[in-house]
Amino acid sequence: MRKPTAILMGAGSRGSDTYGAYALRSAKLDIVALAEPDEVKRNRLAEQLKIDEKMRFKDWKELLAVGKIADGAIIATMDDLHVEPSIEAMKLGYDVLLEKPMDRTLEGAVKIVHASEKYDKRVMVAHVLRYTPFFRKIREIIQSGVIGDLIGIEHKENVGYWHMAHSFVRGNWRKTDETAPMILTKSCHDMDILYWLVGKKCSYLSSFGTLTHFRKENMPSGAAERCLDCKVEKDCPYSALKIYLNDKTGWPQNVISTDLSREGRLKALREGPYGRCVYACDNDVVDHQVVSMMFEDGITVNFTMQAFTSEIDRRIRVFGTRGEIQGHFGKNEIKVVLFGREIENIKSEYVNDNFGHGGGDYYLLDDFVQMLSDPNYRDVSTSAADSLESHLMAWAAEDSRLNNKTVDMNAYRKNFL
Ligand SMILES: NC(=O)c1ccc[n+]([C@@H]2O[C@H](COP(=O)([O-])OP(=O)(O)OC[C@H]3O[C@@H](n4cnc5c(N)ncnc54)[C@H](O)[C@@H]3O)[C@@H](O)[C@H]2O)c1
Numbered sequence: 350m351r352k353p354t355a356i357l358m359g360a361g362s363r364g365s366d367t368y369g370a371y372a373l374r375s376a377k378l379d380i381v382a383l384a385e386p387d388e389v390k391r392n393r394l395a396e397q398l399k400i401d402e403k404m405r406f407k408d409w410k411e412l413l414a415v416g417k418i419a420d421g422a423i424i425a426t427m428d429d430l431h432v433e434p435s436i437e438a439m440k441l442g443y444d445v446l447l448e449k450p451m452d453r454t455l456e457g458a459v460k461i462v463h464a465s466e467k468y469d470k471r472v473m474v475a476h477v478l479r480y481t482p483f484f485r486k487i488r489e490i491i492q493s494g495v496i497g498d499l500i501g502i503e504h505k506e507n508v509g510y511w512h513m514a515h516s517f518v519r520g521n522w523r524k525t526d527e528t529a530p531m532i533l534t535k536s537c538h539d540m541d542i543l544y545w546l547v548g549k550k551c552s553y554l555s556s557f558g559t560l561t562h563f564r565k566e567n568m569p570s571g572a573a574e575r576c577l578d579c580k581v582e583k584d585c586p587y588s589a590l591k592i593y594l595n596d597k598t599g600w601p602q603n604v605i606s607t608d609l610s611r612e613g614r615l616k617a618l619r620e621g622p623y624g625r626c627v628y629a630c631d632n633d634v635v636d637h638q639v640v641s642m643m644f645e646d647g648i649t650v651n652f653t654m655q656a657f658t659s660e661i662d663r664r665i666r667v668f669g670t671r672g673e674i675q676g677h678f679g680k681n682e683i684k685v686v687l688f689g690r691e692i693e694n695i696k697s698e699y700v701n702d703n704f705g706h707g708g709g710d711y712y713l714l715d716d717f718v719q720m721l722s723d724p725n726y727r728d729v730s731t732s733a734a735d736s737l738e739s740h741l742m743a744w745a746a747e748d749s750r751l752n753n754k755t756v757d758m759n760a761y762r763k764n765f766l
Contacts, residue, residue, distance in 0.1 A: 352379050353721035354419035355446075358409040358434050359426035360385035360394040362604060363448055363475075367705060368423050369394045371714040378718050381419050384412035389607040409434045417441045420721040424448060427521065428528045432457040439470040446473045446717045450537050450740060451733065453529040455765050458740045462733045473717055473729050474736035477709030478542040480716065483678055486695060487667065488546050490685060496669030501649040502546065503668075506539050508654060509661035513636060514587040514627050515601045517656070518563045523632035531634040532556070532750075533743040536654050539663075540640075540746075541731075541739035543652065546667070549645040550738065555755040556746035558638025558654070568628035575624045577615070587627040589618050640746045678707060741765065 355372075357364055357380050364385070372380045382404035385391035395405045406412040409426065413434075422443035424434050432452045435445050445465075451458035451474055465472045478484050491499055508517070516522050522534040532540070544551065571580035576589040585591075593602050598609050606617040618624030636656040643649055662679035672687035683695040704711035713731075720726050745756040 350722065352377065353421065353718055354379045354381045355421040355423050355717075355721070356381065356412060356419045356443075357383040357394075357423045357425065358412065359424065359430075359448075360387070360390045361425065361427075362600060364423070364425035365390065365394045366600060366603075367710045368425055368446075368714070369398060371704070371711065372398055375711070375714070378714065378721075379419075380423075382406070382412055382415075384409045387607070393607070410437075413437050413441060417443060420444070421446060421717065423717075428453045428534060432460055435461050435472065436464040439464050439468040439472070442468075442470070444471040444473075444720060446475065446713075447733075448475050449736070450529060450533050450743075451736060453533070455740060455744050458733075458737055459765055462737055465733045471720055471727070471729055472733035473713070473720065474731045474733060475713060476538060476541045476731040476736055476739070477706040477713050478538050479545055479709070479730050480712035481678075481707040481709040482712075483676065483681055483683065483707050484542055484546070486683055487665065487674055487676055490674055490683070490695075491546060491667060491669070492548075495672065495687065496667065496674060496685070497671030499547065499648055499667070499669055501668045502543060502651070503666045504539060504543060504650070504652050505664045506536060506652070506654045507658035507660055507662045507664070508535065508656045509658055510586055510656060511592050512601075512661050513656035514563075515592060515604070515623070517634050517636070518587075518627045518630050518632045519589070519623050519625055520601075520604070523630060523634060525633055530743070530747040531654070532558075532638055532640070532746045533740065534634075536638070536640075536652070537739045537743045539652055539654070540742040541736065543642070543650050544738050544742065547644045547648055547650065549648065551642045551644050551650075551742055551745075551758045553643040553755055554640060554742060554745050554749060554758055556638060556640040556749040558635040558750050560633060560635050562636050562657070563627050563630070563632055565628055568626065572626055572628060574626055574629045575619065576626060577618055577624060579626060585627075589624050593618060593623060635750075638746075638750065640742075640749075642742070681707065737766075 372378045380398050384406040386407050422438040423446045425448050435447050451461050522528050528534050569581050573579045576582050582588045593605050605623040606613045638654045640652040665676040667674040675684040685693040745761050749756050
């Protein structure tokens with residue numbers, strides 16, 4: 350069978366470390382052209398993938414201007430550059446793998462759903478958690494009925510203190526106006542997985558959360574605008590020197606510069622956004638948030654996003670009328686406790702843990718390959734239409750948080766659909 354082909358827009362972190370890496374290491378997909386304005390990133394990935402010089406473009410528009418040259422299009426540009434590339438790619442006849450969030454606005458996400466219907470093109474959204482063996486196993490257990498009727502879920506997203514500092518204080522997703530609220534940029538994965546596990550829609554939702562810690566008034570005395578000039582750096586857990594000035598070369602170190610020599614890193618810390626004191630940035634997204642939800646049939650769900658954790662992880666407890674599931678994503682451990690019976694410990698099959706998100710990245714791309722290989726494959730787990738629900742929940746949570754109100758999701762959906 351012919352290997353499916355794809356074009357790639359954006360050779361940043363996701364474009365290179367996930368999509369490029371899959372094409373290289375799995376040998377199931379050929380990336381035949383890419384667009385990336387940064388010359389170093391563009392050529393580095395293109396060399397690895399052996400992409401002809403003529404097929405390396407600076408901008409996604411130039412890449413699409415050559416017409417349809419592959420089976421699918423992967424869109425891994427930043428959040429504000431998803432709608433136009435997706436729609437133009439579909440117009441040309443491409444099926445699309447689109448990074449989450451679909452767009453930084455709900456209107457944009459709805460446009461993508463409509464375009465997918467209008468051009469009859471399949472869009473997969475990179476809601477990677479749905480593809481993890483861990484969450485698939487939990488869903489399978491819920492659906493088997495062994496824990497009885499589903500009553501509720503408690504789900505926690507432990508962002509991790511340094512990850513918070515990297516992405517949401519100093520980095521790409523620190524400002525709502527430039528990207529979107531954190532409940533969308535980070536936790537749309539969690540809204541999506543909860544909707545998918547419950548298998549029903551959310552009826553009511555309310556949320557609280559603030560930016561409490563990473564603010565100017567919390568800057569310690571002796572601190573400076575940049576960690577390199579800071580007198581109390583050694584005592585600061587969020588020190589950029591601790592996070593970036595070490596011998597590691599993967600994420601997040603490779604985000605600060607394409608030059609990972611000591612000089613290159615020092616230059617980035619002196620001049621770039623990642624060298625800034627966490628108390629002197631232009632961030633405004635929350636550092637902790639909770640969302641309480643009532644789904645159809647009275648199923649209650651609680652979600653907590655917490656920056657102040659030592660580990661980057663997710664934990665979940667699922668409550669049924671005859672038993673409980675306890676899941677620790679980072680350890681890939683699932684415990685099923687049937688009331689009055691023995692505890693069953695389950696390890697979900699975990700084949701490719703050197704791919705990110707607990708294997709989710711790998712299986713997402715396997716599904717993309719399957720979609721491209723089979724024109725009749727309509728069973729995409731994360732279609733644009735289905736992915737819209739998590740975006741609606743995230744925006745409703747932001748509305749609730751900002752306006753201190755409970756959102757009636759049926760009424761809220763009607764505003765957009
Ligand atoms: N699914 C997940 O779990 C997950 C995880 C992290 C990030 N993301 C999402 O992936 C997307 C990319 O994130 P990232 O961390 O790779 O960001 P990034 O900034 O590292 O990569 C984006 C790339 O797009 C390039 N670009 C900018 N303008 C372009 C243009 N006109 N044409 C082509 N390329 C252009 C940039 O130069 C950059 O290299 C974001 O939407 C982000 O929210 C998803």
